[in-house]
Every structure is written in C-alpha cells, then in structure tokens.
Amino acid sequence: MKITETHTSPNLPYGIRLSDYAVGIFASIPTKAGIKKAIKKGLILVNNQRGISGQFIVGGEKIELLEDENLIKKNIDLALEVLWEDDYLAVIYKPAGLLVSGNKAKTVTNALPFNLKPSTLENAVKPQPVHRLDFATSGLLLIGKTASSIRELGKLFEDKTIQKTYEAVTIGEMKNQGTINFPIDGKESLSSYLLLKTVDSERFDKLNLVQLTPHTGRRHQLRIHCAHIGNPILGDVEHGIEEKILKGKGLFLHAKSLEFTHPYTQEKLVIKKETPAKFNKLFI
Structure with a gap:
C-alpha cells in the first residue's frame, strides 16, 4: 500500500495514546473520529508496524498514513464541476443533496481524487475540503x-x-437589509443580508431572493439566523415554520461566491457559480 503522509514524533515529556497524538498530524485526516477510523482500518503505521489505538507515543516514532485502497477500487463514478484549480488548491461546485464527507462512499471527499489533477508538489496529499456545506446546500x-x-x-x-456569499429564498416580509446577531450553541454568530427581489405568494405571503453573508462559521448558521428573524429559508424542514414548509423541492440555499487571496501566489481570487435555475423561476 502507498504511503501518503509521514510524521516523526518529537521527544515528549510523557506518553500519549496514538489515537490522541495522531489528531492533527495528517492534513488529510483532521478529526479524531477520522484518526480512529484509520487506525481501525490499519492505515496508520508506527515504526513500520500497524498502529494500535492505545499504544503510547513517547518520541522518535515514525508515523505513516497509508492510502485507502478500498476507495481507489470503488473508483467513485461522480463527476464534479471544477471551477478553478492549481497545484495548491481547487474550487469545485457541490450540488444539493450530496454529502461533503461521511461514511457513505458517494461523497465529495471520496470523489475528489478522480476529478482533480494530482498536485506535483512534494507535500501533495489526498485533496480535502477545508470548510463545510450542508447536504442540502449547493455551491x-x-x-x-x-x-x-x-x-x-x-x-x-x-x-x-x-469572504463567502450565499443566495437564498426566504419566506415572509423582510427589510431591505439587516444584520443578525444571534448566538448558536452559546457562541457568537453574526450574519448580514441584502434583499434582492420580492414576489407575492398565495401560500407563503412573500418570497424573497436574498444575498446572505456569514461573518462567523457556525453549523446551520444562515438557516438558523433566517428562521430567528421570522424569515426561514424555503425548503428548510428543520428550521422552517411548520405550516409553510415546502417539501420535495430541496433547500433554497446556494453558496454563490468565494473571495480570497491565494496564500502562495498572492493572486486575488473571486470564484462564482450562478444560482440554480429553480431559484430564479420563482421570480419570473
């Protein structure tokens, strides 16, 4: 099996269990749950031997991550739209109804090696998403x-x-613009919105096309914030108003643009993906 990442542990004042020590040492497995899964699959070696979750790392050990051959054999048949790519990073379009990662084979993470060009750089690893998008969110x-x-x-x-910018369809009367400062899970959470279009709706009273900008990164932040001000996102089964939940059409939330400075070339990147047609059809 191919070794994809290698780490040598420094001298430690006391032993640390492998399942705890290995969290964060491999770029392609940033979480403790992922490390535990890799150890269980036999994908982590310590001094050329299969690593055991409870063994202690004391310093000087060579810790290696093996390629998961099961994923390669599956050759996941999932075509992703690649909007920008170089040896360092890429920006892809995730359709609604697709998991970014998880236990299922058909995820964005598992499909990336079959959609992106291999990096030619020395520290190339299996491509990894560096942020989240909900299953129901496109963008x-x-x-x-x-x-x-x-x-x-x-x-x-x-x-x-x-800077991440989203577009969404919300329900009910809205102001032209506003800021939502409402904590999520006890943590500060801040979003802002700009009203783009509004139409009357017999069932929903008003439907609004809004631009949403999250200034913090909490889970379900935009969905929770819109619901908090009384304007839930259309199709949000979890946070919507019970009698006004639209089922079967998906969630009307789309991550439309990313703006940032490339950390290596210093190029200013502005990547955009137009909102799906189902959004605009509501405002014809």
Whole structure:
C-alpha cells in the first residue's frame, strides 16, 4: 500500500495514546473520529508496524498514513464541476443533496481524487475540503491539495479573510437589509443580508431572493439566523415554520461566491457559480 503522509514524533515529556497524538498530524485526516477510523482500518503505521489505538507515543516514532485502497477500487463514478484549480488548491461546485464527507462512499471527499489533477508538489496529499456545506446546500467548496495549503486555507478561515456569499429564498416580509446577531450553541454568530427581489405568494405571503453573508462559521448558521428573524429559508424542514414548509423541492440555499487571496501566489481570487435555475423561476 502507498504511503501518503509521514510524521516523526518529537521527544515528549510523557506518553500519549496514538489515537490522541495522531489528531492533527495528517492534513488529510483532521478529526479524531477520522484518526480512529484509520487506525481501525490499519492505515496508520508506527515504526513500520500497524498502529494500535492505545499504544503510547513517547518520541522518535515514525508515523505513516497509508492510502485507502478500498476507495481507489470503488473508483467513485461522480463527476464534479471544477471551477478553478492549481497545484495548491481547487474550487469545485457541490450540488444539493450530496454529502461533503461521511461514511457513505458517494461523497465529495471520496470523489475528489478522480476529478482533480494530482498536485506535483512534494507535500501533495489526498485533496480535502477545508470548510463545510450542508447536504442540502449547493455551491462552492474550497479544496486543499497539499498538506501546507490545507493548513494555510484553514488559517484564512480562522482569520476571517475568506469572504463567502450565499443566495437564498426566504419566506415572509423582510427589510431591505439587516444584520443578525444571534448566538448558536452559546457562541457568537453574526450574519448580514441584502434583499434582492420580492414576489407575492398565495401560500407563503412573500418570497424573497436574498444575498446572505456569514461573518462567523457556525453549523446551520444562515438557516438558523433566517428562521430567528421570522424569515426561514424555503425548503428548510428543520428550521422552517411548520405550516409553510415546502417539501420535495430541496433547500433554497446556494453558496454563490468565494473571495480570497491565494496564500502562495498572492493572486486575488473571486470564484462564482450562478444560482440554480429553480431559484430564479420563482421570480419570473
């Protein structure tokens, strides 16, 4: 099996279990759950031997990550639209109704190696998304192709220097613009909106095409914020108003643009993907 990433542990003042120590050392597996799964599959070696979750890392160990051959054999038949790509990163379009990652084979993460050009750089890794999009949300997804670019892009999100813009269809009377400051899971959460179009609706009273900008990155933030001000997003089964939930048409939320400075070339990138046709049909 091919080794995709290698790490040498520094001297440690005390032993740390492999399942805890390995979190964060591999760019392609950033979570503890992912590390545990990789150990269980036998994809992590310690000094050329299969790693065990409870073994202690004390320093000087060579820790290696193997390629998951099961994913390669599946050769996931999922074509992704690639909007921008170089050796460091890529931006792809995720359709609504597709998982970014997870236990299922058909995910964006598993399909990336079959849709992107392999990076020619020394620290190339399996391409990884560096942020989230909900299953029901369509739009742009930023991908890292090297270990260093995954870290650098993650820092851009932490420093809030990547601007994400969404479009959504909301229900009910809305002001022309506004800011929503409402905590989620006890954490500060801030979004702003701009009303683009409005039409009367017999069932929903008003339907609005709005531009949404999240200034923090909480889970379901835009959906929760729109619901909080009384204007839930059309098709939101989880956060919508019970008698006004549209079923069977999907969620009307789309990640339309990404703006950021390339961390290596310093090029100013503005990547856009037009809103799906089902949005605009409501405002003809």
